[in-house]
Amino acid sequence: MTEKEIWDKAYKRIFELYGNVPDLRIVSRFYSEKHAFMQYEVGKYFYNLANLRREAEEAGERLIVKAPVASCFVAYLLGTTGENPLPAHYYCPKCKTVEWMDGKCVFDLRDHTCACGETMKADGFDIPFETYLPYAKKLKTVDTVPENYQQLFDSILSHFQRSLLDTAIVCKRLEKATGICMDSIDLNDLEVKHRFLTGDFEYLVGSGGEKAIKQMITLAQPLMYHDLLKLIGLAHGTCTWRHNAEQLLSDGICSLADIPATRDEVFMTIRDAMQDCDFHDMGFAFDVANKARRGYYREHGMENYTNSTLQMLGLDSWFGSYIRVTHYMSTKALAVLELKYSIILNWYQVYYPREYQQIIADYNI
Numbered sequence: 332m333t334e335k336e337i338w339d340k341a342y343k344r345i346f347e348l349y350g351n352v353p354d355l356r357i358v359s360r361f362y363s364e365k366h367a368f369m370q371y372e373v374g375k376y377f378y379n380l381a382n383l384r385r386e387a388e389e390a391g392e393r394l395i396v397k398a399p400v401a402s403c404f405v406a407y408l409l410g411t412t413g414e415n416p417l418p419a420h421y422y423c424p425k426c427k428t429v430e431w432m433d434g435k436c437v438f439d440l441r442d443h444t445c446a447c448g449e450t451m452k453a454d455g456f457d458i459p460f461e462t463y464l465p466y467a468k469k470l471k472t473v474d475t476v477p478e479n480y481q482q483l484f485d486s487i488l489s490h491f492q493r494s495l496l497d498t499a500i501v502c503k504r505l506e507k508a509t510g511i512c513m514d515s516i517d518l519n520d521l522e523v524k525h526r527f528l529t530g531d532f533e534y535l536v537g538s539g540g541e542k543a544i545k546q547m548i549t550l551a552q553p554l555m556y557h558d559l560l561k562l563i564g565l566a567h568g569t570c571t572w573r574h575n576a577e578q579l580l581s582d583g584i585c586s587l588a589d590i591p592a593t594r595d596e597v598f599m600t601i602r603d604a605m606q607d608c609d610f611h612d613m614g615f616a617f618d619v620a621n622k623a624r625r626g627y628y629r630e631h632g633m634e635n636y637t638n639s640t641l642q643m644l645g646l647d648s649w650f651g652s653y654i655r656v657t658h659y660m661s662t663k664a665l666a667v668l669e670l671k672y673s674i675i676l677n678w679y680q681v682y683y684p685r686e687y688q689q690i691i692a693d694y695n696i
């Protein structure tokens with residue numbers, strides 16, 4: 332398939348999912364990604380990865396692509412990732428109505444019935460595509476996707492999420508042992524959710540250890556998975572939590588919901604603050620997010636121009652102070668993947684404890 336054919340295929344998928352007249356917000360996101368990424372042949376990369384993922388599933392395995400891929404709506408449309416980066420929303424499989432749930436996380440969306448009587452589907456993690464640009468630019472020069480499943484094993488770790496490989500294997504074993512497909516698990520199960528939000532959970536994928544996260548939960552008191560995603564993102568960064576976000580929360584300067592835990596959220600905070608500007612270029616927001624991500628401000632200080640612009644945009648002074656301290660900021664997509672698989676594993680632990688204990692003992696995940 333040519334690059335253009337792949338983008339056409341993804342475009343058609345929008346209409347299958349969202350009906351003959353999809354919400355403009357959805358179509359517009361597609362075109363933004365097309366104009367930003369097509370020149371780097373991102374479509375071919377995602378398309379090949381989607382095929383490998385499908386082959387693996389047919390062979391009874393599960394592969395989880397590298398987390399940043401979940402920033403791309405086109406990757407979701409092609410089946411490369413199961414995570415939809417649009418803002419959280421309900422959509423009706425029958426009459427195709429869409430209801431946006433801005434500021435929420437799909438894991439927090441309860442069952443909802445459409446005006447037409449059909450049960451709506453919930454989706455969306457609200458991840459901007461702009462933070463994928465540095466990865467897209469490298470694709471042509473660095474990575475070559477293997478053409479078949481056999482070759483895959485040679486380069487598997489360059490394309491798939493290393494920290495989640497064992498988790499994926501454990502999930503497949505749990506599926507076989509319990510007869511419950513992980514895709515059918517209710518990710519908003521109230522018992523599992525209660526355990527997570529009170530820190531009374533068994534296991535959290537990645538993110539630097541359960542103990543650290545449990546301490547964060549005690550201080551921050553998350554009310555929703557949306558909040559927990561923040562804590563996971565903060566745990567992945569360097570100089571994001573300790574002596575930084577932790578202090579802001581302890582001193583009551585801001586709430587957990589306000590804190591940009593990842594580079595994506597720094598971008599989104601500035602993007603949203605720029606809503607009233609009479610232009611739509613997001614170069615400034617991207618530049619600040621990128622510098623906060625790699626600790627540029629910590630090392631070199633923040634230019635007066637940036638500092639005064641953040642103030643001019645109405646952002647509180649703690650926002651600038653916070654990103655002047657960060658040394659490294661992770662991606663929202665990684666936090667999403669880790670939370671998703673953590674919910675799945677803990678669901679099996681709650682409802683099938685015997686099978687869970689047997690299988691988890693074999694793996695050092």
Ligand SMILES: [Zn+2]
Nearest residue numbers: 423426445447
């Ligand atoms: Zn409907």
